[in-house]
Amino acid sequence: MEKWQDPTESQKMEHIRQTFQNHEMPVDSFSDSIMKRIGDEGMEKRASRKSGNKFLKKSLVAAAAAAVLGAGIIGSGFISPVMAETLKQIPVVGSIFKGIDDKGLNAAKEKGLSTAPNQSVTHDGVTLKVTDAYYYGSRLAFAIEREGIDKDKMMAEMIIEPIEFDPAVKEQQYAKVTMNQSEKGLLGSAEVKLPNGKNLESQMSSFGDVEGKKNAILYDYRNLNNVEALGNEFELSITVPVTQIAEPFEIKVPVKKVMEGIIKLDLNQTKEAEEFSYTITKLELTPATSRLQLSEEGKAPTVKEKDGYTTSEMFYEIVDELGNAFSSSGSFNLPAIVYPMVDKDFSPFPQTPKTIIVKPFTYSIDESHKALRDKEGKQVKHYYPELEQTIQVEQE
Amino acid sequence: MERRSPGVQVNQTIIEEAIDQVLAGNREAYRTIIKAYERKIYTYCYYILRSHEEAEDAVQDIFVKVYQELRRYEKRVSFNSWLYKVAYHHCLDQVRKRKRRNRLLSLYKEQQPKAYYNPNDEEPLQKLFMDDLTAEESNLLILKVVEQYSFEEMGQIMDCNSATLRKKFERLRKKLVRQRINEGGSPHGEMARSN
Numbered sequence: 001m002e003k004w005q006d007p008t009e010s011q012k013m014e015h016i017r018q019t020f021q022n023h024e025m026p027v028d029s030f031s032d033s034i035m036k037r038i039g040d041e042g043m044e045k046r047a048s049r050k051s052g053n054k055f056l057k058k059s060l061v062a063a064a065a066a067a068v069l070g071a072g073i074i075g076s077g078f079i080s081p082v083m084a085e086t087l088k089q090i091p092v093v094g095s096i097f098k099g100i101d102d103k104g105l106n107a108a109k110e111k112g113l114s115t116a117p118n119q120s121v122t123h124d125g126v127t128l129k130v131t132d133a134y135y136y137g138s139r140l141a142f143a144i145e146r147e148g149i150d151k152d153k154m155m156a157e158m159i160i161e162p163i164e165f166d167p168a169v170k171e172q173q174y175a176k177v178t179m180n181q182s183e184k185g186l187l188g189s190a191e192v193k194l195p196n197g198k199n200l201e202s203q204m205s206s207f208g209d210v211e212g213k214k215n216a217i218l219y220d221y222r223n224l225n226n227v228e229a230l231g232n233e234f235e236l237s238i239t240v241p242v243t244q245i246a247e248p249f250e251i252k253v254p255v256k257k258v259m260e261g262i263i264k265l266d267l268n269q270t271k272e273a274e275e276f277s278y279t280i281t282k283l284e285l286t287p288a289t290s291r292l293q294l295s296e297e298g299k300a301p302t303v304k305e306k307d308g309y310t311t312s313e314m315f316y317e318i319v320d321e322l323g324n325a326f327s328s329s330g331s332f333n334l335p336a337i338v339y340p341m342v343d344k345d346f347s348p349f350p351q352t353p354k355t356i357i358v359k360p361f362t363y364s365i366d367e368s369h370k371a372l373r374d375k376e377g378k379q380v381k382h383y384y385p386e387l388e389q390t391i392q393v394e395q396e
Numbered sequence: 397m398e399r400r401s402p403g404v405q406v407n408q409t410i411i412e413e414a415i416d417q418v419l420a421g422n423r424e425a426y427r428t429i430i431k432a433y434e435r436k437i438y439t440y441c442y443y444i445l446r447s448h449e450e451a452e453d454a455v456q457d458i459f460v461k462v463y464q465e466l467r468r469y470e471k472r473v474s475f476n477s478w479l480y481k482v483a484y485h486h487c488l489d490q491v492r493k494r495k496r497r498n499r500l501l502s503l504y505k506e507q508q509p510k511a512y513y514n515p516n517d518e519e520p521l522q523k524l525f526m527d528d529l530t531a532e533e534s535n536l537l538i539l540k541v542v543e544q545y546s547f548e549e550m551g552q553i554m555d556c557n558s559a560t561l562r563k564k565f566e567r568l569r570k571k572l573v574r575q576r577i578n579e580g581g582s583p584h585g586e587m588a589r590s591n
Contacts, residue, residue, distance in 0.1 A: 009573060013541050020542045023439040026448060030438070031430040034459045038423065157471075337424055367431070370407065 117253045122148070124245045126185050130238070131216075136258040136286050139222050140192075140200070144240065144251075146215040149185035154209045154217040156186035156243050184244040190219050193237040194230060201225040222289075222345070232257040261352060262286045263393060273386040275299040276338070278314075280358060283391055290326065290346040292316060292358070300336035301362070303382050309364040309372050311336045311382075316360055318346055320353030327361075336362070356391045360384050407432075411475055418466055430459050433476075437483050443534045444487040454490060458483050473552070477545065481553045484535065491531055533568050540565055
């Protein structure tokens with residue numbers, strides 16, 4: 001950037017910056033009215049409404065890219081917040097599951113619950129090997145190692161292409177997801193086929209590089225929909241696209257359902273305090289993950305910790321009778337909003353608990369959603385004892 | 397080069413995470429994106445469109461559009477510049493529409509450059525944006541001076557050649573220097589002229 005020729009000129013430019021930066025809006029925020037309009041029009045709705053219209057803009061962006069990917073999180077990096085959070089710490093030896101500090105997958109590995117299929121396929125000098133697989137009915141995870149190319153990065157950049165909209169086509173049109181092909185040997189989204197020829201359906205799927213572990217990638221599918229009927233042991237057919245290699249890598253992976261230590265409870269217990277209430281509907285405990293489902297109603301509580309800070313949405317901590325405590329995942333702090341359905345993932349308990357106390361809490365967040373931290377750098381949590389609930393976990 | 401970001405300091409990780417969440421179906425996460433950027437986009441629109449009312453409409457239209465097109469956003473470019481790209485083209489459309497609408501009134505408008513605001517409300521620098529610069533010049537000034545984009549980045553936002561932008565900006569710079577000299581000891585000189 002060129003230099004301004006005299007100090008007065010640079011002062012003037014600084015003044016322009018400040019004028020711009022200090023400009024106030026006529027209202028605090030337009031977010032409510034924008035969110036309302038989005039609610040009315042939505043991504044999905046807009047696409048389907050448009051499909052009935054003959055006078056259409058071309059290159060409509062498809063609503064359904066998520067459906068293509070199994071409603072997954074698209075994009076770079078990792079995966080579920082539980083993993084993301086814990087991932088950073090670990091140097092690695094041995095199997096990938098051991099390497100990832102996903103406590104659940106580690107526990108599964110240690111207890112011998114994950115299988116090591118070691119099936120591999122080679123094309124064009126690149127070998128992909130499925131080193132670990134874990135399946136317990138509602139979650140499937142598998143890890144792939146790469147040989148023949150040595151680099152940290154394993155995951156290809158995904159590009160979502162806009163749809164050229166054709167009004168003559170009646171069926172729902174999906175956006176095409178392609179990989180950035182500029183680098184060789186990077187992996188894209190896997191297609192997982194079940195023995196009945198159908199694709200695996202999951203509500204959340206994600207895949208990503210494993211930090212601290214070269215040439216490794218993890219695919220993780222949660223809240224599976226269509227596997228119940230398949231029994232406890234079956235073979236998956238996994239097809240993975242790799243950049244700059246035309247032939248897809250098709251790998252057969254036998255999986256075995258983990259039966260041990262899985263507890264599922266359907267619940268209907270509500271706690272209410274002032275204007276807020278929440279109802280716990282489901283608790284699932286497995287060696288790989290704990291999962292809590294609940295619904296919130298009313299108005300989220302707010303608490304003033306410090307000037308300039310507001311209250312975040314509600315988070316939940318689960319604590320067993322031995323004091324093992326896990327907070328619901330995510331560092332993503334939204335303002336106090338009530339969700340009709342909350343589905344939270346937690347790290348698993350070391351042993352099956354007898355009772356679990358659910359402790360709602362909030363963070364204090366500033367304008368840019370950063371949480372208030374204490375002297376030790378920990379995020380300050382505000383608990384609501386009046387909203388705590390105890391779940392009796394039946395021991396078998 | 398260090399880049400300044402006007403308004404709220406935006407945490408990119410939070411924004412990227414919010415985008416992922418929106419794409420994964422959590423619509424509410426979009427609020428985070430709105431709150432992080434609305435003030436700068438509002439201000440940008442205001443200086444291009446020179447009307448509070450139009451800027452209010454524009455900022456809302458832009459965020460709705462960005463939401464609807466979010467799947468087209470590629471992480472290779474910064475979200476900030478992508479947002480500016482949508483905002484720039486939206487404002488350009490508005491200016492064009494307004495021109496069409498007001499074609500018959502254009503002569504009148506040229507004689508009434510301050511039809512949209514009351515000069516007594518504004519401080520001299522806002523007056524500079526409003527009176528002395530065209531919408532295109534305001535745009536250049538914001539992207540270059542406030543956001544400190546390179547000409548290449550500006551070329552991507554505006555879909556045009558960076559060399560042309562460089563020339564235009566150089567002319568604008570000279571104009572600003574001249575304008576400073578003209579201002580002399582009388583900061584109200586310009587206002588007096590146009591009144």
